[in-house]
Amino acid sequence: MTKRILIVGTGFAGMWSALSAARLFDLHSHTGTEIVVLAPQAELRIRPRFYEQDVHKMTAPLDALFDAVGVTFVKGAAERIDIAGKRIEYRDASGNPALLNYDRLVLATGSKVARPTLPGIERVFDVDEIEQAIRLEEHIKSLAQQPESAGRNTVVVAGGGFTGIEVATEMPARLRAVLGADANVRVIVVDRGSKLGGALGDNPSPLIAEASEELGLEWRLNSTVASVDADGIFLANGERIFTKTVIWTAGVRASSLAEQIPGERDAYGRLHVDANLKVIGQDDIFATGDVAYAATDDLGNYAAMSCQHAIALGRSAGNNVAASLIDVDPTAYSQPKYVTCIDLGGWGAAFTEGWDRQVRFVRDEAKKIKSEINSVWIYPPAADRATALAAADPSIPVVA
Structure with a gap:
């Protein structure tokens, strides 16, 4: 009987989870598991660029990419996680209630800005x-x-x-x-x-x-x-x-769907996960991206709520959820290299390395790096099967 990996979300973590799971199945010639992605739209919204102008252009379609690697997309908005029944309750494209069963679940529903309760x-x-x-x-x-x-x-x-x-x-x-x-x-x-x-x-x-x-x-x-x-x-x-x-812009919090999964959470609502990104205390549920509180190294650092970490977290989650179904050893998530590149408008930008943020490049030189990150590095791979699967290797370092 065909099994199903259900990935909820098409952000950086969700998209890369789907590609990475497909990659591992391809490496092992496995065809007995369906990879399904559930989200309101089959597109990657380039959230790190929303501070710029022409925001309506900052999306990347995923239909052709998912088709190329054999991933099924379902248009809908997840509402409830039924852990005992191993299914997701969602609203379909017409607003009607619907269900999707899963053998393994990857929660990749991201985060939202935390608006406080105050007048106006x-x-x-x-x-x-x-x-x-x-x-x-x-x-x-x-x-x-x-x-x-x-x-x-x-x-x-x-x-x-x-x-x-x-x-x-x-x-x-x-x-x-x-x-x-x-x-x-x-x-x-x-x-x-x-x-x-x-x-x-x-x-x-x-x-x-x-x-x-x-x-x-x-x-x-x-x-x-x-x-x-x-x-x-x-x-x-x-x-x-x-x-x-x-x-x-003050503060973010993990998707409220994470609250439906029993487990320990950090101050931002992120679920504690093990080295393979499985939610601690859950056998069949993985968390990735902004809903995962994941150690990046052995020095006490944890993934930031950023696309840089979401890309690597997605690749690891997809690889490991697939591995859990075909008796292949997982690859522990590790992301020891950390950089930032902050856009500073007409002044330029600042590029830093390490968790102590040592400045490496400034002004125009850093601005060129920021431009390349925003226009190239964080976008999906081409909708070509070999190219897309190769790009989903969890061993590839992420600097974005």
């Missing part, structure tokens, strides 16, 4: 999902039709982490492209931290400060947003900032 939170924008990033882009373009005011020309970014910095440093140029090259624009970053760029560590922090000064960014440190209204925000200290544009 429904007014804020974010770049977490493509629909929200497009909504923000349309809003920025519409500012030119509004009467000139301090609020119209001001953008507040809530959160001074990686995403917040990339959004903020891009924003002066985006605003001036709409409001005019000589427009008096303000971009204000509100961050609960005590050091500018401190979320990225001591080494990149001076570069972020330099870029902020050159681009005219303002920072409100040791600060949080208390409320949002039609004319602006109040900070917790009582400061009033007039703005028509508030972008929320």
Whole structure:
């Protein structure tokens, strides 16, 4: 009887899980297991680029790729994991309830921005999902039709982490492209931290400060947003900032589907997994990408919620879930090399290596690397069977 691996999600981790499982079956000439991917769309949404313009272009179709490697795609939104029955309850493309059984499950449903409960939170924008990033882009373009005011020309970014910095440093140029090259624009970053760029560590922090000064960014440190209204925000200290544009980037949390699987979780809701990415305490369920709390090495480092780690986690999860069905030894997940490349708008970029983020390249040199990452490295392989399967080898190092 044909068995089934069910992978939920078509993000970086889900896509690479599917390709890697297909690769291992191909290596061992195994044809007795079906690989099924369940997701709302057969496309990879290039989430790391949602801070840029032309967001509607930042998708990559997966239909032909899945067809090339023999993966079945099912269009639908997962709602409930029935662990005892080994099945997923979902809504199909028409919104009707449906079921998919599995022999092995790979949860790869990613994460979402963590919006707090505060007055007016429904007014804020974010770049977490493509629909929200497009909504923000349309809003920025519409500012030119509004009467000139301090609020119209001001953008507040809530959160001074990686995403917040990339959004903020891009924003002066985006605003001036709409409001005019000589427009008096303000971009204000509100961050609960005590050091500018401190979320990225001591080494990149001076570069972020330099870029902020050159681009005219303002920072409100040791600060949080208390409320949002039609004319602006109040900070917790009582400061009033007039703005028509508030972008929320502060914090993410693992997909709520992870909460349905019994097991230990970290502070972000990620499931603790073993070295092979199997959920601890579950025989038939693997977690990968942003829903997995996975050790990258033996030094106490754990995967970040980033595409860099999701790609490698996906390759490992797919390989190991397939191995569990054909009596092949798994390959333990390991990703000791860690880099970051943060876009700093018109200033350039900063490329770092290691968990202590030693700076290696800056400004234009780093910007070229960032451009290659964003336009080439993180995209799916060609829809050619041999090329796609070769690219899914879990031993391939990921630097993105």
